[in-house]
Amino acid sequence: MLSLLIFLPLAPAVVLVAGRRIPDRVARWIWLVASLLELGLAGAMWIDYAGHYDGTELAYETDFDWIPAAGVGYHIGVDGLSLPLVVLTAVVFASCAVYAMREQRRPRQLAALFLALETVSIGLFAALDLIVFFLFFDLSLVGMYFVIAGWGHRATATRSAFKFFLYTFLGSLALLVGFIGLYVAADPHTFDMIELTEQLPLADTGLGGGLVLLAVGVGLAIKTPTFPFHTWLPPAHTDAPAIGSAVLAAVMLKMGTYGFVRIAMPMLPDSWRQWAWAIVAIGVVSVLYGALVALAQSNFKRMIAYTSVNHMGYILLALGAAGLVADSDVEARAVAVTGAVTQMVSHGLITAALFLLAGVLLSHGGTYEMDHYGGLARTTPRFAGLTAIAAFASLGLPGFSGFIAEFQIFAGSLGPATWATALALLGILITAGLFLWALHRIFLGPPKDELSHIADTTVTQTAAIAPLLALSVLIGVYPRVLLDVVDPASRMVVELVAR
């Protein structure tokens, strides 16, 4: 069933690539129907899983030999860590398909590309074999390269796509080197994640484990991205189309953070504990740096891009704190990890919404520069309302998923990493300030020039964005739907790290 979920979008993608005669309108509908079908399937899987399994159990597992001579198997399955991200992926892709119902530029190819990307993204979160994980990881880069290069807005799109690909590919190869290190150290040699988690091939090797963690960590940190590996992100986002940015930020950044919980922490617990303070430090620097640079932006989309660096920093802070075993109780660290996973889902929903809103701003107003707008609240009430909700959600106001996530991160990290958490709290303050200032510049005050009379969000745009925010509110008001699945899985991760 999981394989079906992974490869379902691929079939319409192949049809769309092969059928050169398919009219644009039909292509868009195929895309929409396939995405909604996928969403339904993922939702059904979620309900089934939440009803029958505890978050620590693997479900829908498939495992057969793929390249036995190299210890590679097609091993997939989901548990409380990956299932929320699988469902998030389906949600974000479906909302992108809705948003793109008005897309005029080569919708057939775009639909095929996005459906293929959906397969790749869901496959990555379901992978339980390092090579399968890497395969999807690399293919996601190829897909996103073409999204940015092919549908980017400005003349610099090709350059940005180039930079994105080179940079993240460097990360993926660092990751591969780390994977090979794990493979070679394991006995018998294997790439299977479950076996590697049980075996702990690099336990007590000191330097060896540290170097492999360094390779894996750099690879994931580039993808996440954290300071100082984030430089590919702003140009990629600025030049990507709205739905490309949404997928890049909401889904693909999670590939990095998910890798930390799925691969780095359980397979290299010794080294993780040993270097936890460094991870905490990188997290805090990302939080503050991302927030401060975002504050300095005049470009709405770049600002959102930098807040991603900030939000990903919180996740790293929590995961690092979970490794500071010495002076904290299990309970607090489990709360931190739960917060981190919740933050992945929450950031996915909110940032996807924000990037789609940035797309509305560009398509209706022609620029992302906030200084060109003003007083939009009167002329575009729906746009203003949605943006305000998304901004408040993003800065972590209670009632939204972001609050649940950040509250747990801070509550869980405060014990193990007191000073770092206190510093990171400043990040909340800065993001609150920058979002309010952005809202102020765009929506309040007198209109600046003729650009201020832009059209409001269309029905399809609203239909794409509103559900994302509704889900964020649902998690914010009734977090148990998510936490019941995530919490046991987080405890498992904390136990694995403490080994």
Add this chain to the structure above:
Amino acid sequence: MNDEPLDLLPEMLLFGGAVATLLTGSFVSRQRQWLARLVAVAALSGSLVAAITVASDPAMMIYGSTYMLDTATSLARIVAPAAALLVIGLSVERIAGSRRESEFYVLILLASLGSVLLAGSTDLLLLIVAYLLASIPLYALAGWGRDARGAEAALKLYLMGALLGIVMMLGVTVLYGVGGGSTAYATLAAGLATAPASALALGFVATLAGLLFKVGAVPAHFWVPDAVQGASTGAAAFLTTVPKIGGLIATYRLVLLIPDERVAWPLLIAVVAAATMTLGNLAAFAQDSPARLLGYSTVSQAGYLLMAVAVATKTDQALPALLFYLAVYAVTNLGAFAAVAAFPNAHTIQDYRGLAHRRPAIATVLLVCLLGLVGTPPTGVFIGKVTVFAATWEGGMAWLVVVAAVNTVASLYYYLRWIAPAFARSSDALPLDPRHATIGAATVCGVAAVALGVASGPTLSALGGAVLP
């Protein structure tokens, strides 16, 4: 010991095919040269089929101890004629009806035979013979077009080949001398174990020089870019693919002869590998001509391949990794060359601008093969790289894996420089005049490059056999 002539059926078919093609080509008129092509294709196919049918036989040494039939030789026997067939497929439109059409096929058959013999020889004298047989047809092949650039390519290739061939003969003489007067690997190993280290090192390095020329590795790589650019595209594809197969397997067998406590060859090969991939990649950065770019790319690929040779005695994963990488490299490299051959009037990578819109099929092949050469999953080269990297790491050379990974990232840069315009939108693109049979060959390569990756399980398992008894 076994002297059944039929054991050499694949080799004999190649040789007989060369003779038959030459005779057919000489006796039929220029309009009917397709007959010669038919003979050549039949000989190559026959050799391929014959090799596949005996591929799973147990390893054995034949004709005294001069020739080894094992997994490694089987792989060369299968990949070399298959690659030759693809080369004919991708160049047939260029050479059909030309005055020297049949000669092209004869040269390809002979050079393929030379490559197979290089792979199988376990005797220094046979190694020399195979080296000459694998080199001399290539000199003619490089100059086959008979234009100024072809002449330059042929001359450069010839000078390098002749010089390094003589160096190699010197090395063989020394090894023969210090190894107790034997040229057979089986008896030579015992003799070399007590040989003086300096003479052993001299003999080994000199013999290695010739093989590095075949492989196109640093420091014997100077011929690669010029020969690739000067020769016709089909000949260039052949030059950078088939000799590597024999050369690398011969190198593998040679290093096993040399006791590594006397001569630190693992380190030497590792340094050569690192230098080869690095220089190949750095030089490829600045290239605007697709052929030259691919030429330097094949140099860097030789570096990755040599990694497996460097850990030959350290892990039993080295040989399967090397052989698998050779096979997937062959189809992927040929696919990229086929994309060049399909558009003879495109001379710079910018000429490929907008290719994806006008020719989506061949653009996809180009994308698959270039990303394949980088090592993007799920192509075969990705699995090849993973296995070679894993073997190298297991052999205690993790630093070389890191060097190779950094090189892979660097290589992405120039492959992307080619992919980017091909997939860019463009209205003022060069009118391209595609060749259809070439596109067919390219498609076969592209499909095979992915299929070998997805279905690499059985292939890798089949390559798990031992190299020497």
